Amino acid sequence: MTDSDIRKVVEEELNNIAPEADLASVDPEADLREAIDIDSMDFLNFITAIHHRLGINIPELDYPKLITLKGADAYIAAHLGSGKA
Amino acid sequence: MVDFRMPSLGADMEAGTLVEWLVKPGDQVKRGDVVAVVETQKGAIEIETFQAGQIEQFLVGLNSKVPVGTPLARIRTEGEEAKPAAAAPPPPVAPAIERAPLAPAPPPPVAPPPRAPAALPGARASPAARKLAEERGIDLSAMAGSGPQGAITFADVERRLGEAVAAPEKRRGGLDLAAMRLAIAAAMARSKREIPHYYLAHQVEVTACEQWLAEKNAALPPDNRLLLGALAIKAVGLAARRFPAFNGFYRDNRFEPAPAVHVGVAVAIRGGGLAAPALHDADRLSLDELMSGMRDLVQRTRAGRIRGSEMSDPTITVSSLGERGVEALYGIIYPPQVAIVGFGKATMRPWVVDGAIGPRSVVTITLSGDHRATDGHAGALFLAEIGKLLQEPDKL
Numbered sequence: 001m002t003d004s005d006i007r008k009v010v011e012e013e014l015n016n017i018a019p020e021a022d023l024a025s026v027d028p029e030a031d032l033r034e035a036i037d038i039d040s041m042d043f044l045n046f047i048t049a050i051h052h053r054l055g056i057n058i059p060e061l062d063y064p065k066l067i068t069l070k071g072a073d074a075y076i077a078a079h080l081g082s083g084k085a
Numbered sequence: 086m087v088d089f090r091m092p093s094l095g096a097d098m099e100a101g102t103l104v105e106w107l108v109k110p111g112d113q114v115k116r117g118d119v120v121a122v123v124e125t126q127k128g129a130i131e132i133e134t135f136q137a138g139q140i141e142q143f144l145v146g147l148n149s150k151v152p153v154g155t156p157l158a159r160i161r162t163e164g165e166e167a168k169p170a171a172a173a174p175p176p177p178v179a180p181a182i183e184r185a186p187l188a189p190a191p192p193p194p195v196a197p198p199p200r201a202p203a204a205l206p207g208a209r210a211s212p213a214a215r216k217l218a219e220e221r222g223i224d225l226s227a228m229a230g231s232g233p234q235g236a237i238t239f240a241d242v243e244r245r246l247g248e249a250v251a252a253p254e255k256r257r258g259g260l261d262l263a264a265m266r267l268a269i270a271a272a273m274a275r276s277k278r279e280i281p282h283y284y285l286a287h288q289v290e291v292t293a294c295e296q297w298l299a300e301k302n303a304a305l306p307p308d309n310r311l312l313l314g315a316l317a318i319k320a321v322g323l324a325a326r327r328f329p330a331f332n333g334f335y336r337d338n339r340f341e342p343a344p345a346v347h348v349g350v351a352v353a354i355r356g357g358g359l360a361a362p363a364l365h366d367a368d369r370l371s372l373d374e375l376m377s378g379m380r381d382l383v384q385r386t387r388a389g390r391i392r393g394s395e396m397s398d399p400t401i402t403v404s405s406l407g408e409r410g411v412e413a414l415y416g417i418i419y420p421p422q423v424a425i426v427g428f429g430k431a432t433m434r435p436w437v438v439d440g441a442i443g444p445r446s447v448v449t450i451t452l453s454g455d456h457r458a459t460d461g462h463a464g465a466l467f468l469a470e471i472g473k474l475l476q477e478p479d480k481l
Contacts, residue, residue: 018355019355020356034409037355039353039407039408040312040313040314040408041314041380041383041407044307044312044380045384047307048307048308051306051307051308057306059303060299060302061299
């Protein structure tokens with residue numbers, strides 16, 4: 001999976017939660033909770049979707065690392081396929 | 086024979102539009118089955134039947150807007166004989182408005198007066214059209230025909246069947262936020278006009294909850310993880326059971342305690358909307374059941390798929406602005422309920438524990454109570470009980 005594939009998955013799943021959000025215009029380092037107005041249930045749904053789609057089981061302790069677009073991309077890239085390595 | 090009527094889904098509802106039947110004449114239904122979809126200001130609501138039996142006949146055509154209380158269908162209850170085939174003409178569709186006994190007329194949120202479907206027992210129709218309509222439960226009296234002298238043709242009925250399938254697709258998920266705003270305005274204005282609110286606040290340490298959640302969630306996949314909000318709703322449900330004066334409805338100048346605890350969960354809708362559908366029997370659900378029920382309820386509410394009973398059943402409401410919100414919120418009671426509990430965000434505070442100051446996570450819990458039903462003294466005990474319950478999350 002390339003970096004742009006990862007970004008595509010992240011954007012799709014966030015858009016499932018916040019359909020009106022224009023993620024292309026969101027600062028990659030902005031806190032997503034404020035940038036696109038998502039609450040704790042929305043964020044849990046995002047984490048759940050990533051688990052279902054990419055098989056990455058993100059522990060609660062790591063949530064803060066995924067709170068920006070840039071952070072989410074980096075975290076997923078680092079953990080994708082880690083089970084196979 | 087009983088009538089299945091347009092239900093009242095809240096004090097502010099006067100009329101609804103039937104947009105979809107999920108059953109057909111001849112189907113057996115049992116209590117609690119979803120039988121129709123009705124469009125209201127709060128979106129498309131799935132309506133359940135409270136009578137078991139066999140669907141005998143539809144009385145209202147699709148996309149008809151009718152007042153609350155209008156019979157929508159006939160249900161033949163157990164043991165009743167089937168009606169002879171040559172049935173009487175369709176019953177007059179007299180809009181029998183049956184409003185909640187007390188409900189002192191709320192301000193009319195729906196401007197246009199509900200129009201009763203044209204009842205034309207002798208609608209002209211071809212025999213083939215009649216046969217098809219009968220088989221598929223289509224009400225000819227609510228249709229316009231394209232045949233000679235306005236007669237309804239087989240093709241007209243077929244077209245109508247096609248619409249019946251297509252219409253829900255267009256409507257689903259199409260929340261009308263402007264209409265919802267009017268409904269909120271009507272209910273909240275009525276609340277502020279009629280309910281003498283009193284307000285209490287209580288700071289509660291939730292460190293124990295957070296630690297317990299962190300430990301529990303660490304071993305669970307995201308699907309099964311719990312949020313603090315689930316503990317909050319369970320604690321309110323249990324406290325409401327122990328303090329029944331906060332759980333029920335104020336009607337006809339008196340308070341009626343409710344036999345069950347159905348917690349209304351305030352759900353913010355993207356783009357500016359709000360609904361507080363019921364999480365049924367929140368006091369009896371395990372935390373896991375409550376959490377999955379809450380996820381499902383929030384998801385359906387935001388998609389505009391709430392059930393009728395969820396709209397009309399809440400006995401007390403919980404509102405929480407989540408972790409990004411403010412420290413305290415004072416809710417407005419949703420009539421005819423008598424209490425709303427507000428949860429602010431958890432914040433780190435210097436807190437005295439065992440004579441020493443330490444950092445602790447603290448939530449401000451508020452109660453807006455109806456002074457016609459309870460006093461501040463009882464309210465304080467009720468809030469304190471919620472706080473106590475949250476100190477032992479493993480027992481929730």
